[in-house]
């Protein structure tokens with residue numbers, strides 16, 4: 001959950017909304033110095049302004065969710081194969097004498 005704070009400008013960032021197609025970071029467009037104001041405004045309109053900490057949390061949560069979803073899909077798809085491998089591994093362990 002976002003903190004809702006408005007901090008000093010250097011602690012606020014433009015976070016692209018998930019439904020929008022990101023062409024470039026707003027800071028990169030500004031830093032480029034050669035792009036039009038119109039292009040800058042178009043990109044800014046795709047964003048929400050959040051503090052740097054919330055931006056990091058959002059970014060991390062999104063990546064974590066994507067990784068977790070891929071891992072779960074992999075496990076479901078290969079469940080039988082994984083069970084065979086685990087059974088083979090369990091059978092290969094020598095019984096204590």
Ligand SMILES: [Zn+2]
Pocket residue numbers: 002003004005050051052053054055
């Ligand atoms: Zn925040």
